[in-house]
Amino acid sequence: MALIVQKYGGTSVANPERIRNLARRVARYKAMGHKIVVVVSAMSGETNRLIALAKEIMPDPDPRELDVIVSTGEQVTIGMTALALMELGVRAKSYTGSQVKILTDDAYTKARILSIDEHNIKQDLDDGYVVVVAGFQGVDANGNITTLGRGGSDTTGVAMAAALEADECQIYTDVDGVYTTDPRVVPEARRLSKITFEEMLELASQGSKVLQIRSVEFAGKYKVKLRVLSSFEDEGDGTLITFEEENNMEQPVISGIAFNRDEAKITVLGVPDRPGIAYQILGPIADANVDVDMIIQNTGADGTTDFTFTVHKNEMNKALNILRDKVQGHIGAREISGDDKIAKVSIVGVGMRSHVGIASQMFRTLAEEGINIQMISTSEIKIAVVIDEKYLELAVRILHKAFELEEA
DSSP: OOEEEEEEOGGGGSSHHHHHHHHHHHHHHHHTTOEEEEEEOOOTTHHHHHHHHHHHHOSSOOHHHHHHHHTHHHHHHHHHHHHHHHHTTOOEEEEOHHHHTEEEOSOTTSOOEEEEOOHHHHHHHHTTOEEEEESSEEEOTTSOEEEOOTTHHHHHHHHHHHHHTOSEEEEEESSSSOBSSOTTTOTTOOBOSEEEHHHHHHHHHTTOOSSOHHHHHHHHHHTOOEEEEETTOSSOOOEEEEOGGGOOSOOOSOOEEEEESOEEEEEEEEEEOOTTHHHHHHHHHHHTTOOEEEEEEEEOTTSEEEEEEEEEGGGHHHHHHHIIIIIHHHHTOSEEEEEOOEEEEEEEOGGGGGOSOHHHHHHHHHHHTTOOOOEEEEETTEEEEEEEGGGHHHHHHHHHHHTTTTOO
16 A cells, blocks of 8 residues: 555646546545545636636736735535545545645745645544645645645645655646656657666756646655656656666657746846956846746856846746846946847757767757757756757757657
8 A cells, every 4th residue: 555646737627527536536536545635726717717817807916916826726626526526435634735734935926835734634544535735725824825826736736745654646737747757749759668867857947837847846845756757648658867876778868858948038238347246237137036947147248247047938027127127237248138039949868978979960950950059058968058949849849759769
């Protein structure tokens, strides 16, 4: 008998019939003798609908009140899931984030989990209940409802598995595992049977939408065994996300290609090349809770430097306003500009540690198709480039072929 946390995304609970299908799967696991905790998202499209309603009242909604509104989506789903299980004769009980006491900080709309009180859930599991928990939400120290940001239900699922010391956390989604890249862009993309946490973390951070990056960070930190499965298929082992030392097979050089259409590039030209200039530019950006991804700096012979970084596309204008209002005059920048017509493409693989020439192969492949590289970022197991967004799908296809990822 195992303790399993199963997380179901919005497409898995999109309507009552899909919720009934979910309940039948959970009931089968329960009949095998397992203890089951189910974490669910809001119904597909519901969070967007709630955000749109809020914006009809206030174009830029107050973050605290927005969290109150959007958290209701999961509250509906947990109740319906518990009812579907009861209808099958399975004892079930639902919990909101505040009822569990998933304690978070007070960064509304993108809160981080601090602790989970698992006592009541453990008691319910011992008493034979299936426990259904609302994903995406928690509560701060003052009792205010908070949400964890887009994809936050994955983080809830992994955090619950860590708190309960579960044997496995199963992430059910609309795909049957982690692929070498998005099959909608490259039909020849191949499902991976295993992938390391390091690789999955890089893929998630570079734009892969299978798992939210914070959920992978949580899983790696607390040694939670993760498995990605399809909620629309009863068979299949999905993709196991495991630790490199547990994975004895010969690692391929490149495991996957990730891409991100949601970034924008901001360039600050002609600032004095002096100590502290990077902090003067990025400090106010960080204070506004805007996440920065790639950064490059080029120093000229005239004693000035050009500074370029990327942010989420939705936060480009916010970042530009901050720089123009609080930074430009203070540091004497010649020009500040933004470009939201970019995309990021990344190749990822632990095998890069023991192979040379990977970067040159990537750059040569792009050059042969006339694709210009605007920015480059690397880590031990990743190379990421920023290119013009119109070349995104072409870049992914040619890199997938160049690194022979369609071959098993």
